[in-house]
Amino acid sequence: MGVRVATLADVARRAGVSTATASRIINGSSKPVTDELRARVLAAVAELRYVPNAHAQMLARSNRNAVGVLVHDVSDPYFAEITRGLQRVATAHGRLVIICNTFREPARELEYIDLLHAHQVAAIVVAGSGYLSSDDETELHDRMAAFETTGGRIAVIGRHSHTSDAVLPANEEGGFLAGEHLFELGHTAVGVIAGPAALTTTADRLAGLHRAAAAHSRTLTVVHADFTRDGGEAAAAALLAEHPELTAVAALNDSMxxxxxxxxxxxxxxxxxxxxxxxxxARDVTPALTSVRLPLTRLGERAMELALTPPPDSTPRAEHIPAELIRRESTWPLPGPR
Amino acid sequence: MGVRVATLADVARRAGVSTATASRIINGSSKPVTDELRARVLAAVAELRYVPNAHAQMLARSNRNAVGVLVHDVSDPYFAEITRGLQRVATAHGRLVIICNTFREPARELEYIDLLHAHQVAAIVVAGSGYLSSDDETELHDRMAAFETTGGRIAVIGRHSHTSDAVLPANEEGGFLAGEHLFELGHTAVGVIAGPAALTTTADRLAGLHRAAAAHSRTLTVVHADFTRDGGEAAAAALLAEHPELTAVAALNDSMxxxxxxxxxxxxxxxxxxxxxxxxxARDVTPALTSVRLPLTRLGERAMELALTPPPDSTPRAEHIPAELIRRESTWPLPGPR
DNA sequence: CGGTAACAGGAAAGCGCTTACCTCAAGGTT
DNA sequence: AACCTTGAGGTAAGCGCTTTCCTGTTACCG
Known part of the structure; x- marks a missing residue:
């Protein structure tokens, strides 16, 4: 374990130059250097398999090169899509991405904000809906504010913020679209499989659904699940058993x-x-799923762009991403299926 | 932009103590300190919203706390599953996970190895199959060796290595299982939708398929695609058009x-x-897909465990993860579908 | 031919933190 | 009473790198 890692000083010694010169050559600084020395240093680097210590560099340069991403769970396809977008633009900007899974636990979220802060990331993107409990939210805002005070940038996806830039998917409108679609098809008894009640995404989508219901003077039968496929299956089974009168159901995500x-x-x-x-x-199940599309990859891309672009002035930007109904085969007019 | 970040020195000054004391209190060192001072320092920390600079800590402590993960693409469900496993155990060990998407480009892989090396990660897990081009592979082994020289640990998933620990999914056996299954059902004209020819995963699975074919004195009609759903669709369309005689096809992953x-x-x-x-x-499409199961999450978990556990001796460990055929509705005996 | 501008390279001061070592007092020992 | 622990805290030496300022050469000028 007591391995000595090659340092800049080792390289310099071996090449017979000062660390200053070695550093300049390695980083391709603008200072002119003879080819002779350059060659010697580069040779030493290769021989010693020297790799600069990024922490020391950060410290000396005090510039920030990484960006942090907070998501509920990367392996959830919803966040996987968003993450793909985030990665794409971060990589295009030459940034290293640090992904943190919060597993929907507010405490972990706070912890990670501090950790990313400590790692001097240039920006943090917080993906995933917020919590309705205002305790957690204010604590979170506090931490984020502290980070921004140090010059860090923050962009949030799917939660409102009056301090940071935000990318907001049209959850409410999407819910309305879904409801409107079902009611227009003539359905009157509609069930809803919602996500965790504490999440704003759930609340927003549900609100849109209720607005559509109200417009048609209907009510909704709502049951809560956890946004997973199995949770959705269980919730649906219960819902169907208890409400034989239902002819249509809206699930608040495709997994469910x-x-x-x-x-x-x-x-x-x-x-x-x-x-x-x-x-x-959605298009590969049978029947192919009618679904409210949210361009998730775009959501991620825009968020990262906002996070990486200093704001024109100090007022936070908010960007709305519209929802769109994709009609497929899982919905049909009321009188008789198929 | 010229923001002054609160440093330990600021905290110490404000609390009227030395940086040594402040550091000890903040890190909960074993050195005894009066409650009086402890309170003052903690108060200062809170007031200044002090968050220690992780880079400076790394440098001073020269201990490594993060682990790096190289995957082709996190948003690909295959790697998402693996990543989930990796994350689970890394988090359980209190490690920060840095995920790097290589997008199947060997060059990017090399680059990221160095980058993780520079960031002094404790270990690197390389997920995703290797390349058959030995140029890339030897270059990669070089870089990995350099990293290991500095005391870093490496675990690879799905590629052989005689220098690092490896977790090896039974790709060849899995291919054999798939082939055996189809031939036993009486199929004689079997097509294969393979992945990129340059990947070892493709080669291994294909090898197993060929072994099964040989055992039944059959040959296979192979076409290559890119492991994506759409690539698989296109390849299948072409295959079906050109080979009307086929009665069964094996796809080298579920997406295809x-x-x-x-x-x-x-x-x-x-x-x-x-x-x-x-x-x-697989279970949600119609017909539900018969598939060769590889416990991906487990693959990830075991790899991370190997990466985080110093090897008992210096000989690299290799762990085999068996494959298992899951029969569903997409395969049936030859005489007549359904 | 003295003077100076341009060049190549080095010395050293940090960046923010940890920690080995030292100091100073107060209490305990014979 | 002289001496030694022990406790509580400070001093300062790095960790590995970047970068500002300096120094010593060489080349060019009038």
């Missing part, structure tokens, strides 16, 4: 919609289903 | 299998399909 499809197959019922997010899987 | 299903639907044909990896989507 897929679960609902499975539940329907199991109990031999056939309701219209509308999903949310239009994830890749 | 799903694409193949779509292609079949489009051109109204109905062959048996076997996929690979048993990703979550």
């Amino acid at each position: 919609a897929v679960g609902a499809l499975a539940a329907m197959r199991t109990c031999g019922r056939n309701l219209s289903v509308v999903g949310f997010d239009d994830m890749p899987i | 299998a799903v694409g193949a299903l779509a292609a079949m639907r489009t051109c109204g044909r109905n062959l048996s399909v076997v996929g690979f990896d048993d990703m979550p989507i």
Whole structure:
């Protein structure tokens, strides 16, 4: 374990130059240097397999090169899409991306903000909806404010903020679109498989659905699940069992919609289903899922762009990303399926 | 931009103590300190919103706390699963995970190895199959060796290595399983939708398939795609058009299998399909996909465990993860579908 | 031919933190 | 009473790198 790592000083010694010269050559500084020395230094670097210590560089230069990303769970396809967008533009800007999984635990979120802060990242992108509990939110805002005080930039996806730039998917409008679609098809008894009640995404999408229902003088039968496929299946099974009158259900994300499809197959019922997010899987299930599309990759890209671009003035920017209904085969007019 | 960040010295000054004391209190060192001072320092920390500079800490302590992960693409469900496993155990060990997307470009892989090396990560996990071009591989081994020389640990997933610990999914056996399954069902004309020819995963799975074919004195019609759903669909369409005699196809991953299903639907044909990896989507498509399961999350977990555990001796460990055939509805005996 | 501008390279001062070592007092020992 | 612990805190030496300022050469000028 007591391995000596080659340092700049080693390289310099070996090449018979000062560390200053070695550093300049290695970093391709503008200072002119003879080819002779350059060659010697480069040779020493190769021989010693020298790799500069990034921490020491950060410290000496005190510039920030990485960006941090907070997501609920990268392996969740929803966040995977967003992350893809984030990565794309971060890499294009030559930034290293540090991804932190919060697993929907506010405490972990706070912890990671500090950790990224400590690592002097240039910016933090917070993806995933906020929490309705204002305790957690204010604590979070506090931490984010502290980070911004040090010159760090923050962009949030899907939660409002009056201090940081935000990219806001049209969750409410999307919910409305989904509801409107079902009611226009003539459905009157509509069930909803919602996400965790504490998340703003759930609240927003639900609000849109309720607005559509109100416009048609209907009410909704809402049941809460956890945004996972299996959770959706269980919730759908319960919903179908207790409410035989339902003819359509809206799931607040595609994973749960897929679960609902499975539940329907199991109990031999056939309701219209509308999903949310239009994830890749939507077109590959049977029936192909009608879904409210949110351009997730774009969401990620825009957020990272905002995070990496200093704001024109000090007022935070907010960018709305519209939702769009993608009609497929899982929804049909009321009188008789198919 | 010229923001002054609070430093330890600021905290110390404000609390009227030396930086040594402040440091000890903040890090909960074992040195005893009066409650009086402790309170003053903690108060100063809170007031100044002090967050220690992680780079300076790394430098001073010269201990490594992060681990790096190289994957082709986190948003690919295959790697998302693996990454989930990696994250789980890394987090359990209190390690920060830095994820790097190589997008299947060997050059980027090299670059990232150096970058992680520079960041003094404790370990690097390389996920994703290797390349058959030995140029890239030797260069890569070089870089990895350099990293290991400095005391860093490396674990690779899915590629052989005689220098580092490796976790090896049973790709060849899996291919054999898939082939055996189809031939036992009586299929004689079997097509294969393979991945990029340059990847060892492709080569290994294909080898297993060929072994099964040979055992039954059959040959395979192989076409190469890119492991994506759309690539699989296109490849399948071409394959079906050119080879009307085929009655079954093996896709070297589930994404392409799903694409193949779509292609079949489009051109109204109905062959048996076997996929690979048993990703979550497999059970939700119609017909539910028969697939060779590789416990991806486990793969990730074991790799991270190896990476975080110093090897008992200096000989690299290799761990095999068995494959298992999951029979569903997409494969049936030859005489007549369904 | 003295003077100076341009060049090549080195010395050393940090960057923010940790920690080995030292100091000073107060209490305990014979 | 002289001596030694022990406790509580400070001093300062780095960790590996960048960069400002300096120094010693050489080349060019009038």
